[in-house]
Amino acid sequence: MRSKILCIMLAMFVGSLAFAAKPEITNSGTFYIYSFFWQNGDFNTDIKDYGDQFFYMHADVGIHADFGAGISSQVTLGGWGTFGKHPITAGGDQGGTPGENVALREAYLDFARLFDSPISFRAGKMHVLYNGQVFDGGEDGVMGVKFYGGTDVVDYDLAWYRLVENGGCRCIAGDPPGDDLDLFAAYFTAKFVENAIRLSPYWFWRTQSATALDTLELPYEVKDDPMWLGGRLDIGPIAGLSLNGEFSMMMGQYDVADATTDYAGMHYMGKLSYAPPTLPISLGGGYYVFTGDDGDTGENELYESPIWGPYTNDFYKWWPGFGPASTLRSAYGFALMSPPFLPGTPEDIYTANLTVINGNIGFSQGPFMLRADFFKYSKNWVATDISNDMGMEFALLATYTYRKTITLGGTAGYWMPGYWQTNVFGAEYDDAMIGGYLFAYITF
DSSP states (O other): OHHHHHHHHHHHHHHHHHHHSOOEEEEEEEEEEEEEEEEOTTSOTTSTTOEEEEEEEEEEEEEEEEEETTEEEEEEEEEEEOOOOOTTTOOSOGGGOTTOSOEEEEEEEEEOSGGGSSOEEEEEEEOOEETTTEEOOSSSOEEEEEEEEEOSSEEEEEEEEEEEOOOSGGGTTSSOOOOOEEEEEEEEEEEETTTTEEEEEEEEEEEEEEEEEOTTOOEEEEEEEEEEEEEEEEEOOSTTEEEEEEEEEEEEEEEETTEEEEEOOEEEEEEEEEOOTTSSEEEEEEEEEEOOOOSOTTEEOOOOOTTOOBOOGGGTTSSSSSSHHHHHHSGGGSOBOSOOSSTTOOGGGSSOSEEEEEEEEEEEETTEEEEEEEEEEEESSOOTTSOOEEEEEEEEEEEEEETTTEEEEEEEEEEEEOHHHHHHHOTTOOSOEEEEEEEEEEEO
């Protein structure tokens, strides 16, 4: 009852501000369209139909209302997906994407620097993005509340996100609600040497419990409590030079009846890039590890993301993931960091149990940019009698920013499978895969 009264008072307070002073309204929006294509996604050219080309589009419009004194609200409406339903016959399933209808993507209240302190508060539906591996996908936000802010020395973000709502108003005076899926986050960033060094320790906790029935219809508890503890280091000691490192480990347990499995996955990353200020070239490289599970029932060493979202890799190619061919062979073409969703789903279509080595060279001149990448993929853990070599990919990326407003680009990758691929799928699955996309992207 107290929480309901507090919500009513908060709504009345914000409403009174809207009537007391005319808010300052600003508009924003994002539009992008991608043309994805791939060929030979199973590495066997004798199967002629294992390829596709499709369009993916996103469009949203946001309204930001500033009431003054640090109080504001944001509402974003938009739609996304693979569009392609016949306007007369209604033929086509639009690629099975559920976001093609316009809906509420963001809606939150924001209280910045409460009482002139470094404490800010936000509540509502909002996007989730933390460096590298905790990303909601950028289409639909997540319900939550968080305190955030910063000083010249440290920034902080303390959040509670409701990833899955299994109760709600439909359960009032009805069936008992199932347990919700919650994600708690604590992310700090300490800044040193005029922001040239940034150290970001973090902690995430995802929790859910439920009551299930076994074959004898006897109830038992299922409790899932994985936690992540890690940190990221970003260093820019001189102009054009960037070093990035990250390490995180999973802890916690998964309990089913009397059986307990401990989480023990790990992820680490190291990247180096250099773009001399006086030259139009850049050089870089990276090493990424996502541990796999050896099948020991006492520990689950398969690493996954707290939110099961894609691995951003700093969106280097204006999309998450590693090489474009590798990304387009992943589930939904989105490089999701999750265990297989369904039994029997191949693990290799997720960013899981994976080691990646990257080298890249780039050229930029005015609005034009060209980058070439080499990727070496391997399984992090395999049985002792199987090679872990998944193959290598060569990729190109080119972008052009027109009048500093809209970015046009394209990328393609050529993935040559390694011994692990041919050993698992068969000797005839040894042909290269091609994957890539063209895109246009604008924000305003």
